[in-house]
Amino acid sequence: DAGVTQSPTHLIKTRGQQVTLRCSPKSGHDTVSWYQQALGQGPQFIFQYYEEEERQRGNFPDRFSGHQFPNYSSELNVNALLLGDSALYLCASSLDSGTGTDTQYFGPGTRLTVL
């Protein structure tokens, strides 16, 4: 049973560029959440996708956008990159039980460096 997978593992971009990160959820999961983890800090919630729609969003600007596909995989897009966007981006998947989701399972992350 494959866990959560993310690609690429590492990425280097320059300021002002755009980036797309990808995530495939754990088999049987239908909900994908994205987190930003700066060095030495805990993950910060970016947004969550369920049924191909953004269900909830954290305190991140509109430069951060996402998408969920019919197979439940997801993309995170960041436009107009800033130096401060350098971080580990984590994807987590979970199963919506009808009364909400619970345990989230995390992928290994994508390390983004903005120069």
Next chain:
Amino acid sequence: GDSVTQMEGPVTLSEEAFLTINCTYTATGYPSLFWYVQYPGEGLQLLLKATKADDKGSNKGFEATYRKETTSFHLEKGSVQVSDSAVYFCALSANYGQNFVFGPGTRLSVLP
């Protein structure tokens, strides 16, 4: 808003020592509580969880009890090993799991 506070690290222990990492939370309603562990260069792994007051989560010798009266979820292990060296994150899930709130993490180093 919801928040999680953890004891600041780093925590350095000798092998076979007793471990406690304190975690307290602030949340509306009745959140689920989690401990995740992050080994160097890896993503987060679920260590244990508790979904209601007085529940005890346990895994790999680690335990934590959901204390509603003190809004705490302290992580304990009776005898740590070098392989337990990692960063430990306390987290809560409110609003029916629509987002997780993480603490800042506590780095544990276990020396042989």
